[in-house]
Amino acid sequence: MSRRRKGRDVNGILVIDKPAGLTSNGILQHVKTLYGAAKAGHTGALDPLATGVLPLCFGEATKFSQSMLDSDKAYIATAKLGVTTETGDSEGKVVRETPIPPGLNSAAVEAVLGDFRGPIQQVPSMYSALKHKGRPLYEYAREGIDIERPARPVTIYDLTLLEVRDTEFDIAVTCTKGTYIRSLVEDIGNALGCGAHVTALRRTLAAGFVLEDAIPVARLESMREQGESLDSLLVAPDAALSMFPELILSADRLRSILNGQPVRISDQEFAGPVRLYGEDRFIGLGEGIPDGEQVVITPRRLVKTAD
Template sequence: MARKRRGRDINGILLLDKPPGVTSNGALQVVKRLFAAAKAGHTGSLDPLATGMLPICFGEATKFSQYLLDADKSYRVTARLGVTTDTGDADGEVRDTRPVTADAATVERTLMTFLGDIEQIPSMYSAIKHQGQPLYKLARQGIEVERQPRQVTIHRLEVLGQDGDDLHFEVDCTKGTYVRSLVEDLGEALGCGAHVTLLRRLSAGPYPTDGMLTLDELGSLKEEGGFEALDARLLPVETAVADWPQVKLGRDAAFYLCQGQPVMAADRPRDGMVTLYNAESGAFLGVGEVQEDGMIAPRRLVAQTA
């Protein structure tokens, strides 16, 4: 007999404003307990030092968390020039200090050289695995392994100001971008070194800064209105892929799609991933991929209620 899952079966996405000093999984567990949710997961780790956008997926939304992991992100960053640490951020031990000789204009000009496609060597304090072990666990044992460079894209860089040796800027980037590595590379390009002292994720995929809730705010909502107040702050599952092309399916096509079969739709793009809806009910069915023959193959479908 299948083991019954404990907790409430709820579906949707919460935009959590992660506090500093807690891991992403730690924040997830607090949220899961607040909602008494049967199933929940987060969509991309933030370092304990980092704050900001951490979408939490409940129930059926967990099927689409990978697409948020793959989405572009934006961050607000403070980089301390002249000091390097072993972790690349303020949680690490100081490794080196050097004078900052570049003026503000040179710092900004150097930062802008990182726009576009760049290669990064992941930090030893990243969560990338080597032979099944996260690199940060090896680093804490004093073990360093060779890492292959990865190509990422920096879409936007904007300097917000410079306060002494602290540089404040925003960055829009593709998945897999290590802001710590970006700051460390900037420091080396300037000849003084640098590390991250503040990192705040502003957006992830289709989700802007507006709408985030802190753990304290969630606690207050539950005290005042219980689960009903909490559930009212969940976004629909389909918002995870809201920026994808939409295809509406007739009754028969929707039926066969939900049986796992590719279907034809007249109003569809020529290729790529699409969101799928029932034209009659307006219900979100899931996501599919347009194949070479024009058929739409299901990729992730939500459970349909009677």
């Protein structure tokens, strides 16, 4: 006998403005409870220190969480100069203090930032969630074990210096997935000759969503207390897939896709991931594979409501 899932069917994406001091999973579980949802997941963790855009997926939207995780991100970070910590942020133990070079100003910092724009190689922090032999690196770090980490390619699309103060600077960063802002700040600090660590971090972009889209958790709690429905705050799953081209299928092609069968089209624009639609509804995500002058569209992630 099948076991009935606890919770109700909730489908869609909720963009949360994550507060500081809480884990992404802690926020997820709290919001999942507020919704009484049967299934939910987030699209890439933010450190407890960090705030900002955190898309949460419910129900059918969880099928597209990997695509959202793979999207570009943007942040605003505050860095403390002259102090290096174990974790690369203010939550870690101080391991080194170095005098800040005299007269360090915006021009000096800007001169260093040029080396970190574009494609770069970055060594992940030992306090990251990357896994080694099935365990996250931070578990090894807490045991005093250092694991060799190869540098990984990431791309910094934009790195803007916002302000330099006596012992701090602020930067805005737009980057590919897998970029560690803590590591970036540490590397900038080392290039300046004094080290640095992150004291504040706010994510301003994830999966195409910006801060203006994000909802404070306190608003959810207030709505729940007043008996208001939270479902009106959800956005459709395809809202997070706008980076992919849209293909509206004819009735015959729609039938084939829903039956798990590929279809052929002549437009090379649809090579790669593609959003699939019927006449008036989102069907799911497909993949276009070039085959001569045509493209073969194969269904990859279809929503259950497409029947």
